[in-house]
Amino acid sequence: MDPHLLATFVAVARHGSFSAAATELGYTQSAISQQIAALEADLGLPLLRRRPVEPTPAGARLLEHAAPLLLRLRAARADVLRAAARPRHRLRLAATPLSTGPVLARRLAGVRARRPRLEVALHTCGLDQVTAMVAEGEADVGLVDGIAAPSDPLRLPDAGPMTTARVSEEDLAVALPVDHPLAGRAALRLAGLVDARWVRSPLCPLARLRDLMGDPAGDGFPTGLEHTGDDVHTVLALVAAGHGLTLLPASALTPLVAGVPLAAPRLVHRVELLHGTLPPGTADLVKDLSG
């Protein structure tokens, strides 16, 4: 189970082709063929069906393990190197789009005011990428958001030992078109909305909602439209146009949409700060950010 072989296996499975994987990895097709053969010999099982190239059941299982394993390997390397790295006067932040609410923006402003020479780089992307960037040391600190019961921690993808700290919790609102029949309500219950049409987007993970409603595998929260991307503005526009509902922190609402407070179950939009071993000199800085 050489990680090297595991990585080529993942590449082959992703491309569905030995030759394409070879091109990506800078090997010859022959080398890829030999590597896959070596991996299959090691496990004593066929992992890929050929022509067309697709994983066998055993291969599919291995694929589920491979990516997180390789990530943790990179994360371990990054963490060790980071522990021995020089102090920087540069803070690299990775954040999910909704994590940068007013609470954090204010704290970040405070940090910058106190340290005028500090350079801050902020990159926004999806949850998995944020955790991966923090794990691999491409970002010093990550900011992630999600929906949770009050004072419950977020459930984050596992990329090795990392520290999390609560940054803020904020009320959730159901975003609706302004002319929606429910737009006038004072508050809404989630249970009454499981059959409404929802916009599926990474900003509002419906699977998480089903989970919280005690219906993990169920078919609640049907989606008329699926949006891929990290863009809050787009989602608001989709909701305003009547494509479906979504759940957002109250501070993210705009005049484009109507926002009705979510009454029950009691859920919050939670923001957490995420980091591995911090480079020397940034520890107090992180403390300022987490409050």
Place this chain on the structure above:
Amino acid sequence: MDPHLLATFVAVARHGSFSAAATELGYTQSAISQQIAALEADLGLPLLRRRPVEPTPAGARLLEHAAPLLLRLRAARADVLRAAARPRHRLRLAATPLSTGPVLARRLAGVRARRPRLEVALHTCGLDQVTAMVAEGEADVGLVDGIAAPSDPLRLPDAGPMTTARVSEEDLAVALPVDHPLAGRAALRLAGLVDARWVRSPLCPLARLRDLMGDPAGDGFPTGLEHTGDDVHTVLALVAAGHGLTLLPASALTPLVAGVPLAAPRLVHRVELLHGTLPPGTADLVKDLSG
């Protein structure tokens, strides 16, 4: 970061000696020396100080990553092989000692009554070993227990993607010597016991209690005596002899000790069932066990 090198690094660090690690792993000292040199060259950092052999700060960080990484690697291999394995009429259970309460024992009896030809092997050991055994396929199903807020899942060590299911939740009791001044109380609050003397044992993880009391790094729950082992009987004897208090599920109490219900915070002793990909034919069996 070859896992092979990582494994020898762990062995060397554990033994504090190149030669001892060589003996354990079946290599010559020279080979070990070269492997460590290769790992240090790969990372560009010294990982071990020599004479005496002990990890550098960077090496210490790597050690924290290495063990879980190697476990996940073995777990991935086991999971893939398991997916292709033959059905067995043998169920191998691994369980923490307190996980086998009356609820589970009854269900297990039911399963055996319905499947007379089924052989059951049960091994009890600590939490980390149970998860490792399940991950590596040495056990088909694991049973683990812990203290949690009601209907909250347990926090388990991470050994790769595994499925957990709630088996039972039971009230907790504070175990006291029968002649203890508090033994007559109708109920006790945990907050009033943070300064009492406790028996530290794997059966009642005090770190977890501090965590639940919102004092993760604190010095609450002082211990007069530390017990290592998986033995409930011994812990009860220690408590009865006045070495300290402990927290146990009500069903584990014996006449040796007095048990006072825990009133606040509301905590339960929770048992969960843990398994990876199940061998064909055992899926329904697991469903019976989890209820």
Place this chain on the structure above:
DNA sequence: TTCCCTTACGGAACCCGTAAATATT
């Protein structure tokens, strides 16, 4: 000196590229 790790060196195994063979569409 003794113990223990490091370095030098040689043989075997491994890994990848070239190129020919083979299988599927």
Place this chain on the structure above:
DNA sequence: AATATTTACGGGTTCCGTAAGGGAA
């Protein structure tokens, strides 16, 4: 026939064992 994977083979590298070389107690 065309495309894509497998196999054969050779050169270069890696890896481990033997054996000699150092440094600390």
